[in-house]
Amino acid sequence: MADTRARERPLSPHIQIYRWPLPMMMSITHRVTGIGLYFGTILIAWWLIAVASGPGGYSRFTAFINTWVGRLILFGYTWALIHHMLGGIRHLIWDTGHGFEQSEREWLALATIVGSVTLTLLLWIIGYFFIGGAR
Amino acid sequence: MSGNGKDMRTPLGRVAGLGSAHSGTGHFWWQRLTAVANVPLTIAFVVILVSLFGRNQAAAQQILGTPVVAIIMLLFIASITYHMRLGMQVVIEDYVHGEIIRPLLIMANTFFTIAVGLAAGYGILKLSFGV
Numbered sequence: 001m002a003d004t005r006a007r008e009r010p011l012s013p014h015i016q017i018y019r020w021p022l023p024m025m026m027s028i029t030h031r032v033t034g035i036g037l038y039f040g041t042i043l044i045a046w047w048l049i050a051v052a053s054g055p056g057g058y059s060r061f062t063a064f065i066n067t068w069v070g071r072l073i074l075f076g077y078t079w080a081l082i083h084h085m086l087g088g089i090r091h092l093i094w095d096t097g098h099g100f101e102q103s104e105r106e107w108l109a110l111a112t113i114v115g116s117v118t119l120t121l122l123l124w125i126i127g128y129f130f131i132g133g134a135r
Numbered sequence: 136m137s138g139n140g141k142d143m144r145t146p147l148g149r150v151a152g153l154g155s156a157h158s159g160t161g162h163f164w165w166q167r168l169t170a171v172a173n174v175p176l177t178i179a180f181v182v183i184l185v186s187l188f189g190r191n192q193a194a195a196q197q198i199l200g201t202p203v204v205a206i207i208m209l210l211f212i213a214s215i216t217y218h219m220r221l222g223m224q225v226v227i228e229d230y231v232h233g234e235i236i237r238p239l240l241i242m243a244n245t246f247f248t249i250a251v252g253l254a255a256g257y258g259i260l261k262l263s264f265g266v
Contacts, residue, residue, distance in 0.1 A: 035226065038219045041251045044212070048258030051195045052265065058192035078181070085177050088170050095167065123181060127188040 023109040030087040033080040040077045078123060083116035162221060169218035176211040183208070199259065200266030208259050216252035220244060 050061035064070045090108045093099045099108055142149070153159040183204060187195050198204060223244045231237045 031226065034219070034222050037215075038223055041216065041219070041255065045251050045255040045258060048199070048208075048255050048262065050258075051192060051199055052258045052262035055192045058195065078184070081177060081181070085174060089174065092167070092170065123185060127185040131185060131188045 022113075023105045026087060026090075026109040026112050029113075030084060030091075033084040033087070036076070036080045037084055040073075040080065043073065043077065075120070075124065079116060079120040082119050082123070083112065086112045086115050086119075162224075166218065166221045169214045169221070172210075172214040173218055176207065176214055179207050180211045196262050196266060200263040202263075205259050205263040209256055212252055212255045212259070216248045216255075220248040223248075 047061055047065075050057045065074055090099070090112055093108070099105065151159075183198070187198060190198070199208065224241055227237065227240045227244060231240055
């Protein structure tokens with residue numbers, strides 16, 4: 001008679017157990033930043049209409065954006081924008097058929113996150129300390 | 136290919152070349168086209184954004200109302216809103232499967248992107264003509 005006992009088979013590790021590969025994290029981040037930027041366009045539209053509507057409307061916008069929540073949203077928006085752009089460039093490189101080797105995928109994923117954080121910090125340092133900020 | 140007796144497609148289907156989704160490569164192509172356009176436009180937008188840090192309303196209007204800046208902003212808004220409509224459509228198609236809710240969300244996606252795009256475009260034109 002056939003042995004019907006369950007054999008010891010390797011189990012697929014649960015998503016919470018195994019170490020997330022960086023390219024996988026960057027793939028998820030690309031989608032999440034895309035969704036964030038989608039709703040962030042409300043902020044751009046509000047900003048442009050505020051400028052168009054004169055000093056009163058603009059001061060209401062700046063009053064919001066100068067709160068710590070507003071600053072955090074603006075900081076997050078600029079990071080998401082730069083991150084999604086770099087992630088998009090990565091996808092355009094893949095569209096040409098290049099960059100699919102293991103080492104290349106790891107390198108591109110690392111370049112996306114390091115590049116986006118560096119560029120965002122640089123942008124805010126230049127914008128905040130050298131151009132405007134608290135003025 | 137067309138002379139193959141095993142091909143089950145109708146002559147119309149072969150000529151249209153749209154495949155089983157009936158929409159061809161349009162979604163993919165416009166997604167990539169706007170993605171390529173978004174790269175220089177986003178860099179320009181970030182530069183404009185930084186140059187406006189901490190300025191008052193009059194200065195912001197003066198800079199944004201410059202023809203070159205206003206046109207770059209209009210192109211940026213047009214390209215990102217079309218790109219994000221395509222992107223959000225894929226997200227909806229991936230996660231929402233209800234027969235009613237799915238087409239409703241895909242409609243709402245189009246409504247939202249057109250509304251927010253027009254609002255931003257209206258802002259740019261209004262502040263530009265006010266300079």
